[in-house]
Amino acid sequence: xxxxxxxxxxxxxxxxxxxxxxxxxxxxxxxxxxxxxxxxxxxxxxxxxxxxxxxxxxxxxxxxxxxxxxxxxxxxxxxxxxxxxxxxxxxxxxxxxxxxxxxxxxxxxxxxxxxxxxxxxxxxxxxxxxxxxxxxxxxxxxxx
Amino acid sequence: xxxxxxxxxxxxxxxxxxxxxxxxxxxxxxxxxxxxxxxxxxxxxxxxxxxxxxxxxxxxxxxxxxxxxxxxxxxxxxxxxxxxxxxxxxxxxxxxxxxxxxxxxxxxxxxxxxxxxxxxxxxxxxxxxxxxxxxxxxxxxxxxx
Numbered sequence: 001x002x003x004x005x006x007x008x009x010x011x012x013x014x015x016x017x018x019x020x021x022x023x024x025x026x027x028x029x030x031x032x033x034x035x036x037x038x039x040x041x042x043x044x045x046x047x048x049x050x051x052x053x054x055x056x057x058x059x060x061x062x063x064x065x066x067x068x069x070x071x072x073x074x075x076x077x078x079x080x081x082x083x084x085x086x087x088x089x090x091x092x093x094x095x096x097x098x099x100x101x102x103x104x105x106x107x108x109x110x111x112x113x114x115x116x117x118x119x120x121x122x123x124x125x126x127x128x129x130x131x132x133x134x135x136x137x138x139x140x141x142x143x144x
Numbered sequence: 145x146x147x148x149x150x151x152x153x154x155x156x157x158x159x160x161x162x163x164x165x166x167x168x169x170x171x172x173x174x175x176x177x178x179x180x181x182x183x184x185x186x187x188x189x190x191x192x193x194x195x196x197x198x199x200x201x202x203x204x205x206x207x208x209x210x211x212x213x214x215x216x217x218x219x220x221x222x223x224x225x226x227x228x229x230x231x232x233x234x235x236x237x238x239x240x241x242x243x244x245x246x247x248x249x250x251x252x253x254x255x256x257x258x259x260x261x262x263x264x265x266x267x268x269x270x271x272x273x274x275x276x277x278x279x280x281x282x283x284x285x286x287x288x289x
Contacts, residue, residue, distance in 0.1 A: 014164025015192025064158020090242025095270015101231025
């Protein structure tokens with residue numbers, strides 16, 4: 001277990017930027033800003049114009065840490081207290097889950113909840129609950 | 145134009161995620177570890193993103209359509225069905241195991257860290273498997289009706 005510092009202002013600022021990007025994408029292209037939708041659309045192209053904006057958005061996302069590096073001289077802090085097998089199992093389950101659940105933290109948690117969509121509110125409450133239970137089991141019951 | 149705008153919006157999202165701590169599994173797992181090393185920071189990410197989007201959407205969706213053309217693509221389904229809730233539950237289990245969600249991991253790819261790449265490869269594997277599964281069940285449904 002790695003202790004992390006409480007960063008309310010940085011996290012709030014980051015959250016506002018995430019919200020701003022969601023508002024701008026709806027204002028310009030009329031689309032929901034969801035990482036699941038962006039990635040799934042890049043993997044399963046639905047025509048050139050649909051594929052191109054999703055790929056451009058994805059490339060923009062990936063450039064985020066580089067922009068942080070240029071602005072601050074340091075990469076965003078990432079510590080992974082998780083083994084490779086857990087990354088693989090976790091990643092696979094996330095992929096299955098977001099495809100059937102039609103969204104993730106950005107799509108359901110931010111854009112959907114902001115629209116007060118009952119599906120998104122239910123999905124967000126569901127995954128928050130199973131995440132809390134999973135972290136509890138992994139850390140305090142199995143002690144990984 | 146569409147491509148440039150999409151790129152810049154993706155960049156704003158990527159910077160926001162990177163600053164917020166959503167791309168850092170240690171922080172994500174600590175947010176959910178209420179019984180252990182709890183770090184409530186991510187509640188501020190959700191709060192900031194939700195309030196901004198809630199207010200922004202009020203103004204944007206009042207307009208006649210998106211600035212670059214076309215229509216607002218808003219999900220119209222309202223039913224709470226098994227794929228939605230089951231999928232969300234499985235997503236939560238995966239998020240709790242790995243500490244990365246798609247929105248956190250995609251920007252984190254830009255750091256070039258091998259752990260992120262491992263997660264994203266597994267994520268893509270999961271998405272492709274689920275799509276395949278969905279396609280076969282859809283075909284079976286059409287065959288029986």
